[in-house]
Amino acid sequence: MNFTLSEEQEMTRKMVRDFAEGKIQPRAVDIDVKAEFPEDIFKEMGELGLLGIPYPEEYGGSGGDTVTYALAVEEIGRVCGSTGLSYAASVSLGSSPIYQFGTEEQKQEFLIPLAQGKALGSFGLTEPNAGSDAGGTKTTAKTDGDDFIINGEKCFITNASYAKQIIVTAITGKDDRGKNIISAIVVPTDTKGVTITDNYDKMGVRGSNTAEIVLEDVRVPKANLIGDPDAGFKQFLQTLDGGRISIGALGVGIAQASLDRALAYAKERKQFGQSISNFQAIQFKLADMAMEVEMSRNIVLKAAWLKDQGKVFTKEAAMAKLYATETAFRSANQAIQILGGYGYMREYEVERYLRDAKLLEIGEGTSEIQRLVIARQLGC
Amino acid sequence: MNIYVLMKKTFDTEEKIQVSGGAIEQDGAEFIINPYDEYAIEEAINIRDEHGGEVTVVTVGDEDSEQQLRTALAMGADKATLINIEDDVEDGDQYTTSTILATYLKDQEVDLILAGNVAIDQASGQVGPRVADQLDIPYVTTITGITIDGEQVNIEKDVEGDVEKVQTSLPLLVTCQQGLNEPRYPSLPGIMKAKKKPLEELELDDLDLDEDDVEAKTETTDVFLPPEKEAGKVLEGEIDDQVKELVSLLRTEAKVL
Ligand SMILES: Cc1cc2nc3c(=O)[nH]c(=O)nc-3n(C[C@H](O)[C@H](O)[C@H](O)COP(=O)(O)OP(=O)(O)OC[C@H]3O[C@@H](n4cnc5c(N)ncnc54)[C@H](O)[C@@H]3O)c2cc1C
Ligand SMILES: Cc1cc2nc3c(=O)[nH]c(=O)nc-3n(C[C@H](O)[C@H](O)[C@H](O)COP(=O)(O)OP(=O)(O)OC[C@H]3O[C@@H](n4cnc5c(N)ncnc54)[C@H](O)[C@@H]3O)c2cc1C
Numbered sequence: 315m316n317f318t319l320s321e322e323q324e325m326t327r328k329m330v331r332d333f334a335e336g337k338i339q340p341r342a343v344d345i346d347v348k349a350e351f352p353e354d355i356f357k358e359m360g361e362l363g364l365l366g367i368p369y370p371e372e373y374g375g376s377g378g379d380t381v382t383y384a385l386a387v388e389e390i391g392r393v394c395g396s397t398g399l400s401y402a403a404s405v406s407l408g409s410s411p412i413y414q415f416g417t418e419e420q421k422q423e424f425l426i427p428l429a430q431g432k433a434l435g436s437f438g439l440t441e442p443n444a445g446s447d448a449g450g451t452k453t454t455a456k457t458d459g460d461d462f463i464i465n466g467e468k469c470f471i472t473n474a475s476y477a478k479q480i481i482v483t484a485i486t487g488k489d490d491r492g493k494n495i496i497s498a499i500v501v502p503t504d505t506k507g508v509t510i511t512d513n514y515d516k517m518g519v520r521g522s523n524t525a526e527i528v529l530e531d532v533r534v535p536k537a538n539l540i541g542d543p544d545a546g547f548k549q550f551l552q553t554l555d556g557g558r559i560s561i562g563a564l565g566v567g568i569a570q571a572s573l574d575r576a577l578a579y580a581k582e583r584k585q586f587g588q589s590i591s592n593f594q595a596i597q598f599k600l601a602d603m604a605m606e607v608e609m610s611r612n613i614v615l616k617a618a619w620l621k622d623q624g625k626v627f628t629k630e631a632a633m634a635k636l637y638a639t640e641t642a643f644r645s646a647n648q649a650i651q652i653l654g655g656y657g658y659m660r661e662y663e664v665e666r667y668l669r670d671a672k673l674l675e676i677g678e679g680t681s682e683i684q685r686l687v688i689a690r691q692l693g694c
Numbered sequence: 695m696n697i698y699v700l701m702k703k704t705f706d707t708e709e710k711i712q713v714s715g716g717a718i719e720q721d722g723a724e725f726i727i728n729p730y731d732e733y734a735i736e737e738a739i740n741i742r743d744e745h746g747g748e749v750t751v752v753t754v755g756d757e758d759s760e761q762q763l764r765t766a767l768a769m770g771a772d773k774a775t776l777i778n779i780e781d782d783v784e785d786g787d788q789y790t791t792s793t794i795l796a797t798y799l800k801d802q803e804v805d806l807i808l809a810g811n812v813a814i815d816q817a818s819g820q821v822g823p824r825v826a827d828q829l830d831i832p833y834v835t836t837i838t839g840i841t842i843d844g845e846q847v848n849i850e851k852d853v854e855g856d857v858e859k860v861q862t863s864l865p866l867l868v869t870c871q872q873g874l875n876e877p878r879y880p881s882l883p884g885i886m887k888a889k890k891k892p893l894e895e896l897e898l899d900d901l902d903l904d905e906d907d908v909e910a911k912t913e914t915t916d917v918f919l920p921p922e923k924e925a926g927k928v929l930e931g932e933i934d935d936q937v938k939e940l941v942s943l944l945r946t947e948a949k950v951l
Contacts, residue, residue, distance in 0.1 A: 325765060325885045333879050363882030376882035 360431015391567025408435015
């Protein structure tokens with residue numbers, strides 16, 4: 315048992331913290347108010363190698379591990395949930411299916427620009443009638459010679475408007491038992507028939523791009539299919555497991571930020587002739603927040619560590635996502651309470667933490683779905 | 695070009711600092727590269743990229759200073775030297791540090807040495823100039839610009855907000871001021887490569903120095919935090935009375951008159 319981070323992990327954490335505080339924090343309120351995707355920040359993150367942390371150098375990555383990546387997501391999330399979500403979506407869902415299951419050609423063509431930060435990744439699974447239940451997918455990909463012709467509709471897709479390509483799930487056929495085979499196919503966004511619109515007016519993560527995609531007779535080469543054409547969606551469950559670790563890390567970041575703000579404020583704010591941090595009612599809130607932040611970080615890093623060790627991490631990833639994101643919501647809520655009327659005001663940022671944290675309980679598998687995953691791992 | 699950077703590990707003055715028993719509490723303090731030394735590292739890397747050569751970062755410190763050296767390597771320096779005095783020197787001062795550095799540098803081929811203008815912990819600003827003096831080379835402090843053309847060096851130096859232009863030649867030592875450049879963040883590939891770059895560790899013995907040779911010339915008798923800022927006082931009443939009260943307070947309480 316050893317909880318010490320390696321020198322590289324520690325240096326990465328410090329660098330990302332400095333970058334986040336120096337470059338992102340000053341713009342965090344603006345990014346939220348204007349709901350503007352900070353494209354230039356992503357360019358800089360790409361140049362620093364952040365978008366390729368868990369991928370090897372030969373594919374344009376930095377050769378880091380999942381723990382390092384989780385630390386980076388936490389530090390970005392600590393200052394800006396919007397930037398954190400788009401970051402995690404690109405690295406985990408937008409890139410890892412290609413790295414894990416892609417052919418050498420697919421890696422050369424699609425993964426390298428993603429890992430180098432020259433392109434942003436996006437993963438389109440959700441449809442108007444298929445959210446928690448991916449089996450309800452309606453989008454189809456029909457074979458036509460060497461091509462697929464894709465038709466369907468995707469909703470709530472992160473980064474789609476800024477992506478060069480989107481990994482889209484679609485029905486490609488039926489298995490022996492007559493069940494739909496759902497595969498993942500890389501669709502370059504400039505292909506004819508792809509329409510992307512981002513008109514959502516969101517509660518939180520307002521600076522993260524979220525878009526609707528309509529696919530109308532979209533023709534892409536069959537070579538763009540990722541992984542085993544007969545294995546179906548099951549193979550990508552591992553991708554979702556990995557993504558959950560990063561959303562958990564984002565939760566840790568928001569929870570830590572809530573604690574930092576609340577603690578600093580409680581020490582400064584005087585009522586009834588003393589700092590409100592002298593009141594036990596406030597102390598207990600802060601103590602609970604600190605404990606939950608610590609526990610969230612532990613389970614997130616443990617899931618990341620299991621993944622790095624090549625061990626099974628499905629259960630821990632679901633626990634990390636569930637616990638850390640619900641902690642983020644609770645901590646943000648308590649931070650607002652501790653800041654009183656000021657906490658309700660945008661300028662003080664904690665109300666944004668709450669709005670951003672709410673998404674984490676929904677995206678990449680709702681809290682209920684995480685509980686289902688854990689229960690299934692328990693053998694229920 | 696052989697470029698050397700003098701770097702110091704300091705505690706982060708933006709974090710809470712605690713003093714006990716006449717010394718700064720080391721446990722729990724966050725340590726960083728002295729911010730002025732970051733300008734020196736950045737400039738050294740830029741000069742190397744333009745003129746070729748090698749950047750070596752040198753520090754006099756302890757085992758933990760390795761972390762700051764690795765960060766400098768991650769930013770792009772080529773080599774690092776840690777002169778570990780943990781076991782040999784109890785209470786060093788600027789004389790100690792500059793003597794050790796100068797002794798080390800005398801044995802190197804040196805074209806340019808960059809240091810920070812001051813270290814934010816003790817803020818003496820002495821180590822750079824003293825090293826140059828011991829090496830018998832010219833030095834320019836608080837530089838905000840530098841261009842090198844063969845042996846000739848043109849420098850812009852900050853003088854209380856004004857700029858002084860200085861022309862000098864290599865070998866040379868400069869100390870770096872805010873405004874010289876914007877230090878880069880170490881990139882992820884840089885961080886991953888840093889571990890593989892050479893980091894040499896030396897002790898006083900390796901430099902043929904005895905503890906006596908570097909014994910401090912000064913003695914620190916006490917270290918204390920500035921007094922806590924007290925709440926301000928707002929005077930009330932007629933202006934004339936307020937002025938009278940103010941004068942009296944300045945005389946009796948603040949004792950500045
Ligand atoms: C900002 C944002 C970004 C997103 N980014 C992406 C993206 O990049 N790619 C992508 O594919 N999708 C993305 N999504 C979609 C997201 O993953 C889905 O919203 C989520 O999976 C839930 O699906 P749904 O909205 O259809 O809700 P539903 O599945 O309709 O769920 C509604 C409610 O029912 C509950 N529920 C459903 N089934 C069960 C069950 N079996 N047992 C108990 N409770 C159940 C859910 O937990 C939830 O509380 C994003 C969503 C948002 C808001
Ligand atoms: C939208 C909005 C509308 C408002 N409208 C009005 C209005 O019309 N008129 C008006 O007069 N005011 C109004 N207010 C102000 C509101 O009543 C105050 O914000 C509220 O009373 C809390 O005061 P505070 O914000 O100064 O927080 P503080 O009093 O500083 O409280 C900060 C935190 O410390 C806790 N705390 C304080 N003292 C103790 C203690 N002794 N023991 C334990 N915990 C303690 C509080 O519960 C809170 O969690 C409004 C506020 C908002 C946000």
